[in-house]
Amino acid sequence: MDVRRLSLDDLPACTDLAISRDWGAEEHKWRLLFAVGEVYGLDAPDGDGLASTTVLVRYGLDSAVASMVLTARRYERQGLAGRVMRHVLDQAGDRIVSLHATALGRPLYERLGFETVGRVDSCRGLFRGEPSGATRAATDADLDPIVELDAEVFQTDRAPLLRRMPAFHERLRVLERDGRIAGYGGAWRNGDYLVIGPVVAQDVDQARALIGDLATGWGVPVRLDLDTRQEELTAWARANGVDQGFPNALMVRGGRLPGDRSRLFTPFMVALG
Structure with missing residues (x-):
């Protein structure tokens, strides 16, 4: 099971995964992310949609943003989010990468070398x-x-x-x-x-x-x-x-x-x- 670059054909699978994690479909947002960024994912081993996703958006030659780190509940705690994130960081190369993390996601990002520099209240x-x-x-x-x-x-x-x-x-x-x-x-x-x-x-x-x-x-x-x-x-x-x-x-x-x-x-x- 390899991380692959997703296309707009995968949009329904992305929104299904987001809905399953109580994020909402957010199709308007997903379409923009596909247009300006690189959407990566792992296909579910059972053949039912996607197991995990992450998005990378590059800004110029020096920075990038990662987001939409989602994993299907049935594949939690199997290292899939970390696997997709490491692939994204490899794609980012030497760029400074930022992201916004919930409390649930922070331990993973800290293991990947991210440091907290601020807080945003939504x-x-x-x-x-x-x-x-x-x-x-x-x-x-x-x-x-x-x-x-x-x-x-x-x-x-x-x-x-x-x-x-x-x-x-x-x-x-x-x-x-x-x-x-x-x-x-x-x-x-x-x-x-x-x-x-x-x-x-x-x-x-x-x-x-x-x-x-x-x-x-x-x-x-x-x-x-x-x-x-x-x-x-x-x-x-x-x-x-x-x-x-x-x-x-x-x-x-x-x-x-x-x-x-x-x-x-x-x-x-x-x-x-």
């Missing part, structure tokens, strides 16, 4: 805040400046991912200062809730403005994946109804994450950083 709830009026809807002409701003903040090339935002997101907004884009953010549907991410801004006031304008008017719960070091923003989100959360550890292998992480207020999604 919070959900009906947003009760008001729109700021300080942002505007993004246009096609804004995409190049967004890519340039993102490269400045992350110090790596995420252009292939960002150029898919207009098709992937249901709402995309920018904030301008002195005639230049100073921040951007997006909102996308994931099942019965709305994910707010990414949000990149110069400071917490800009982040609140973007989140407020992205999160209002939907009538469904929103999800904010908030770095716990952003205490002011976390307190604001909880005061506005987004207060039911669970923790994820931000873990890194191979070096220090590049860029200015203080300007990243919510990730694109935890699967993509």
Whole structure:
């Protein structure tokens, strides 16, 4: 049984595995991961779907993100997740690799050389805040400046991912200062809730403005994946109804994450950083 590169033909098996682990189907998200990343898996020995999966998304020549580490319950504790993860790390080569880990997954990643460098609280709830009026809807002409701003903040090339935002997101907004884009953010549907991410801004006031304008008017719960070091923003989100959360550890292998992480207020999604 060898680890193999999966294709879109394997999407139903991926969503079936995710549903079986209570992650939800998340087909919209899986399709993006197939488009921008490399999806790997092990076929189940009994012939029934996939036994395990992992996704690798490369950014430029120096960094990558791993995600969607899933194993079928009937194959737990047989080393399959570690096997697929080691294959993914081999593919990543010398890149710095990051991931978000639940408490259940942390021991595996620590054995593979990952270190915890931060914590993200994934919070959900009906947003009760008001729109700021300080942002505007993004246009096609804004995409190049967004890519340039993102490269400045992350110090790596995420252009292939960002150029898919207009098709992937249901709402995309920018904030301008002195005639230049100073921040951007997006909102996308994931099942019965709305994910707010990414949000990149110069400071917490800009982040609140973007989140407020992205999160209002939907009538469904929103999800904010908030770095716990952003205490002011976390307190604001909880005061506005987004207060039911669970923790994820931000873990890194191979070096220090590049860029200015203080300007990243919510990730694109935890699967993509």
